[in-house]
Amino acid sequence: MTTSAPVNPNQALWEKGDFTRIAATMRESGEALVQRIGVSPGLKVLDLGGGDGTTALPAAKLGADVLVVDIARNLVEAGNTRAAEQGLTNLRFEHGDATDLKQLADQSFDLVVSVFGAMFAPKPFDVAREMVRVTRPGGRIVMGNWIPGDPTLVAQILKISSNYTPPPPEGFISPMTWGVESHVLERFGAAGIPPEKISFARDTFVFDYPATPAGFVDEFRRYYGPTMNAFDAAEKNGKAGDLQRELEDLFAAQNRGGATTSIPATFLRVTVAR
Numbered sequence: 001m002t003t004s005a006p007v008n009p010n011q012a013l014w015e016k017g018d019f020t021r022i023a024a025t026m027r028e029s030g031e032a033l034v035q036r037i038g039v040s041p042g043l044k045v046l047d048l049g050g051g052d053g054t055t056a057l058p059a060a061k062l063g064a065d066v067l068v069v070d071i072a073r074n075l076v077e078a079g080n081t082r083a084a085e086q087g088l089t090n091l092r093f094e095h096g097d098a099t100d101l102k103q104l105a106d107q108s109f110d111l112v113v114s115v116f117g118a119m120f121a122p123k124p125f126d127v128a129r130e131m132v133r134v135t136r137p138g139g140r141i142v143m144g145n146w147i148p149g150d151p152t153l154v155a156q157i158l159k160i161s162s163n164y165t166p167p168p169p170e171g172f173i174s175p176m177t178w179g180v181e182s183h184v185l186e187r188f189g190a191a192g193i194p195p196e197k198i199s200f201a202r203d204t205f206v207f208d209y210p211a212t213p214a215g216f217v218d219e220f221r222r223y224y225g226p227t228m229n230a231f232d233a234a235e236k237n238g239k240a241g242d243l244q245r246e247l248e249d250l251f252a253a254q255n256r257g258g259a260t261t262s263i264p265a266t267f268l269r270v271t272v273a274r
């Protein structure tokens with residue numbers, strides 16, 4: 001008889017499909033964000049939920065010593081392949097969970113970055129505590145979090161998708177709550193960070209896809225775990241066509257590109273001074 005480890009739904013969601021297909025459309029903004037937040041040679045950086053390296057790779061190219069911890073094993077592998085292809089010996093990807101970074105020592109990083117990463121982990125108070133614990137005094141934490149109810153792309157994809165999926169289990173805390181300042185203050189406050197050390201800014205990520213908006217919807221349908229789950233649920237109710245149409249309308253309305261797709265999306269940038 002074989003026994004298998006219990007499935008972690010958080011991990012299963014992000015190992016589903018292939019997030020690298022979506023990340024490929026986010027590279028320019030990832031690089032620009034890293035330039036904006038100030039990364040210098042030798043800086044010790046942890047990129048939490050860093051996927052295949054949209055922010056980690058440019059940080060390493062600037063000379064930082066970067067570790068990515070991500071829960072999706074396929075993305076860890078994809079990231080290590082990208083690092084090797086680029087000859088970056090100062091960039092490593094490891095499997096791990098933002099809610100419990102027991103493999104990492106206290107105060108071991110100058111900068112902890114998490115761009116649309118740790119927000120997707122369950123137990124947000126544990127995540128805040130772990131991010132604070134591994135950051136050295138005088139260091140920084142920078143998070144990028146999608147904003148609930150925001151009219152731009154990602155918040156709207158998640159909102160539309162939620163209308164087609166069964167309600168989440170009791171006690172589930174929406175990742176989008178990380179885009180609400182009061183929740184962020186409360187979570188870092190519980191980890192010992194006073195409000196005056198936390199600042200907020202609205203920032204923008206642009207998704208660049210080299211074909212039509214409808215083609216980009218297909219990428220989400222085929223490769224983005226949350227959208228794949230929404231289509232699985234919609235198909236059971238005979239509503240997949242409705243979901244497809246709603247997403248195609250959304251992507252077309254948000255597109256600022258011409259023949260190809262370029263869609264800006266607003267997020268909350270959180271900076272914590274440790």
Ligand SMILES: C[S@@+](CC[C@H](N)C(=O)[O-])C[C@H]1O[C@@H](n2cnc3c(N)ncnc32)[C@H](O)[C@@H]1O
Binds near residue numbers: 053
């Ligand atoms: C939307 S993707 C963003 C990836 C990357 N930061 C980027 O901008 O391309 C969310 C990432 O968070 C990771 N993630 C989700 N829950 C996590 C957890 N509990 N611990 C570590 N990583 C997690 C996923 O595996 C995925 O790589």
